Amino acid sequence: MKRKFISALLFGALVTASTSTFVSCKDYDDDITELRGQITTNATDLSSLVDEKLGNAENEIAALKEQASSLDEAYKKADQALNDAIMNATNDAQGYAEIQAQQAQTAAIDAARQLVEEASAKLQEALDKANSIIDEQGKTVEALLKADGELQNGIDAATSRANDAYTLAEQASKSAAEASQAAKDAADKAAEVADDLKTINETLSSQLNVIEGSLKEVKETAEDAASRITAQENALDALEKSNSDALEALGAEDDALRQLIEANQTKIDDLRKELEPLKTAADEAMASAKEYTDKKVEEALGGISSVGTAIENLKKEYAAADELIKDDVSSLKTTVEGIEDDLKVVNVKLVNINSLLNFNVNNLITGIIYQDATEYNVFAKVGTAGAVFAKDDAEKKTAIFPYEGYSGYAKLTVGHYNIQEYAGEIYATVNPTDIDASTAVINLENSLGDRNTIYSLGVAKPAEGHLIETRATTSKNGLWKLPVNSITSSTDDPTKRVEAKALYALTTNYEQDTLDAEGNIVKIQKKIYSHYAINKVPQAATAASSIDMDVIGHGDNLDNNPAQGIDIQFSALNGELRLSTNGKRVYKKFVECVSVVNSEGKPLADGVKTFNEANSQLYTILAANDYGKEDTINVTCPESYKNYTVTLRYYIWNYNGSVSVIDKKLVFNQTLWGQDNTSLTMAPTGSSTQAVYSDDFGKFAFVNGEKSSNGTTWSQEAYYVEATVGNDDADIKGAVINLNSADKSTNYEAVTVGAARRALNTSTLDKIKQLQLSYDSSTLELDHEYNITLTFFDRNGFKVNIVNISFTMTVPTGKPSPWHIEAAFDTEDKLTIAWATPDKNDATNTTGWYDLSGSFYQIDNGFPTAGDPYSFKLNDSESYAPGEANHKFLPTQMPAASNYVMYVPNAAINQKANEEHTYTMTGGIMFYGLPNLISYNGEGGFADEFQIKFLSPIRYAILGTKDYIPGKTYEGMQNDEISVDYRQSVTINNSYFNALDPKEATATRVNFFENRDARIANTSIEFAKADDSNNALFKEIKSNGDGTYTLVTDDKVSMVKDTDVDFKLTVTDVWGAVTEYTFTVTVKANMLQCGLWLTDITKGGDGLLGRSPILSFK
Secondary structure (H helix, E strand, O other), rough: OOOOOHHHHHHHHHHHHHHHOOOOOOOOHHHHHHHHHHHHHHHHHHHHHHHHHHHHHHHHHHHHHHHHHHHHHHHHHHHHHHHHHHOOOOOHHHHHHHHHHHHHHHHHHHHHHHHHHHHHHHHHHHHHHHHHHHHOOOOHHHHHHHHHHHHHHHHHHHOOOOOOOOHHHHHHHHHHHHHHHHHHHHHHHHHOOOOHHHHHHHHHHHHHHHHHHHHHHHHHHHHHHHHHHHHHHHHHHHHHHHHHHHHHHHHOOOHHHHHHHHHHHHHHHHHHHHHHHHHHHHHHHHHHHHHHHHHHHHHHOOOOOOOHHHHHHHHHHHHHHHHHHHHHHHHHHHHHHHHHHHHHHHHHHHHHHHHHHHHHHHHHOEEEEEEEOOOEEEEOOOOOOOEEOOOOHHHHHEEEEOOOOOOOEEEEEOOEEOOOOEEOOOOOOOEEEOHHHHOOOEEEEEOOEOOOOEEEEOEEEEEOOOOOOOEEEEEOOOEEEEEEEEEOOOOOOOOHHHHHHHOOEEEEEEEEEEEOOOOOOOOOOEEOOOOOOOOOOOOOOOOOHHHOOOEEEOOOEEEEOOOOOOOEEEEEEEEEEEEOOOOOOOEEEEEEEEEEEOOOOOOOOHHHHHHHHHOOOOOOOOOOOOOOOEEEEEEEEEEEHHEEEEEEEEEEOOOOEEEEEEEEEEEEEOOOOOOEEEEEEEEEOOOOOOOEOOHHHHHHOOOOOOOOOOOOOHHHOEEEEEOOOOOOHHHOOEEEEEEOOOOOOOOOEEEEOOOOOOOHHHHHHHHHHHHEEEOOOOOOOOOOOEEEEEEEEEEOEEEEEEEEEEEEEEOOOOOOOEEEHHHEOOOOOOOEEOOOOOOOOOOOEEEEEEHHHHHEEHHHHOOOOOOOEEEEEEEEEEHHHHOOOOHHHHOOOEEEOOOOOEEEEHHHHHOOOOOOEEEEEEEEHHHHHHHHHHHOOOOOOOEEEEEEEEHHHHHHHOOOOOOOOOOOOOOOOEOEEEEEEOOOOOEEHHEEOOOOOOOOOOEEOOOOOOOOOOOOEEEEEEEEOOHHHHHHHHHHEEEEOOEEEEEEEEOOOOOOOEEEEEEEEEEEEEOOOOOEEEEEEEEOOEEEOOOOEEEOOOOOOOOOOOOOOOOOOO
């Protein structure tokens, strides 16, 4: 095992990293935050190092076990070899030597095996101790250091034994071979000479090797101790430099922290002094051992006068030297152990220093900044005006609430000051921002150091709401709120206290750790202040009167249309009430039931008691809201009191002792027959008014004469009717609910949805057996569920019963067949090509149009007649809005009934070939010509999604459709062979080119030159290859007035062969689409067979030899 784990270096690295965080920076709070973060990081790094060492130790244990196993196997083989050597040994020196060598090898292997097993045991023991420390104490810095120490002790012990085992194993292997050879040599030399000197010298050399091995051990032990001391010195140097940097950075900002760092420096100096004698002792021990052993070796080598005497003397000297070396080694080990003990003390002190720095940084409050104070508390002097007194209080000394008959009424002493206890909050910023200010005790003090005697501050909480978001127990940006509570005596006038004029500051004490003279951690107290800017005093309370008071119904059960004479009406047996004082602060509130009257107007004898007992928030004194806001109570009505009138009395008690009262009437109106539901669905059959009947209405209990809980029938109770809808269903207002006879022939009631409540014809109520909804199909939305509440009321305006009607208008069924013209769509029946046509009424040619009747079967006729026209829409219309990517392709006209022509801008047509814009659309049926009844807007209605692409017929007359439109075979424009005799010209016209219009059903040629197609805006001809040298055969490309072009050859080139020259025809159509076509012109050389050039012969002249030629020799 060759790894070296040095605990001192790890700890030195920790100390250096921990102290180096005190860097120079103007923002002291940022330094503290950075320091705390780096201390945490270093702890994590140390944890990683210890974890790595634990892993390495486990790996080493496994390796040692493997080595032990290997040595065990080697030992068995060596033992067997020893037995074989004994059995087979010859009776001479060589045989004896071989037995001795084999015995030495066996002994060495056995010793190595034992050492490896001991090393494994030592390392496993240390690993178990380290893991135990971490399990018990966690991964704190102190625990990690202890674990590291235990682990290092085990590693050192294992390393020592493993190294010895390694040496024995190595020597065993080497010595076996050498011993075997030495025995053979000794036998040979014994037969030849009897010279013992070589044997004696070899023995001497062997002894010297033993001495050198001992010296090496001494030297390594001393060097290891020196290395540890040097590591500690380096760590102390780094700590000293970091403290120096921190002092320089601090300046005069924090004298306490400066003193702490200077105290740390003193401890460092003390530690350095303690290390000096240890270092000197180690150096002296190493020098003494070296000097003595060197001298003994020199004497042993140089003082041999005779072999026999030398051997005897050497034995004596070696014995003495061996004893001395053992003594020196023992002395050095004692010294090193002393150094290690001292180092442990140093490590403990350094741990204390690190812990101290960590605690101080985490608990250091560097400042409190006062930000604002919210709200205030109120007070009033208790008087007699408006107050309530007990009958036996003739002198009116004690105001009571709510009244004398209430058991446990509250009291206030007349003439005393009634002061609101809660006085709002004070907001302050505490630095550093991640300090937990909730653990700090914060007070209000004036400049004389006196605490405020009007208010005390509660526990700080992270600020909430719009000021700041909170996280755990710390404030995200250091903003905290401090509850303020009044502590003023009721006998003192708060406006006359000295605090009313003085300014106060926020103060707090906090603890810091420091080291005493012995290096122990002790605590000291610190104090900080905010600015003196807080002047907080109670404000005089304004008394509320009955005018300010109100009881407000709230919640889902609240009926916004209460019956006449009722203040608050709930549609269930429970509700929420809010007690208001119009924003004025009052001291106490009280609500009780004072009357319960049945539907006949008679009070219930036990109604008040029963109702109060059914509600825990009634008939009890309530604490009023601190800021004058509404207080909420929940009330529940007993089942037997539904539809009865309940009177609640609401009391308030002002801070001055006065009492005000108001009454409110409540009704908990629960229908006698409950609520019935009917669901209606219909697909309109025309554009006229539609009617749908309810299959459920005739089954309802109230229709069939079932009596209510009070023994009455629906026809006896119902008196008014009303049909209402919510805002989302306003479209159905105006629809009519018809209440008819059983055979549907007679209508007894016609209730208009959304109209005001009206009276019923009570004489015919018992004849109503059917419900019909009549609606206008042109005003409603497809698949929208309209909810209508049909409510019947009694004479008092209380609900008798409710019929909930839900109605959904669905899309009519049916679809056209056939629909697509098969020949107009691609092989997948999804894409249709719109061959663009210029707009004759647009002189600037900015659009192209296409009639969709060219792709859809007889759409002009409608489905199934012209009364049901077809409709088309863009699927992703939002992508064509201004500012969106497709806005430039927005159609200028969509196909519509009676005109299925679609216009698109040129940008959709003139993109690169095969990259023209594709529109995704949906086609459907507009039933009965109503825009709200288009089939694709309804669930399950006919909806045909397809794609349409506008293409230029001119472009694809040239390019063809085979490679661009699936299923098409047209290969594009072709041209006849074009040739010209050199020194002549050729006119390019329509006769040479054949291009078919892809828009036309029959083969129709497109003219590009004379009589040019009106869809072509411009043409041009130029050389196809600008760098072709054969272009020199032509001297001019002339555009003619009739749209043709003349290619004129030159007369300067000495042609020897016919040559092809490529030309490019560029066509620009009226939509701006540019298309190119390349054609070839063959220039023929005019050369006679006899080898003479024949010149000036024009095409179509008098014949080849019909004119006088000019001859020249080649």
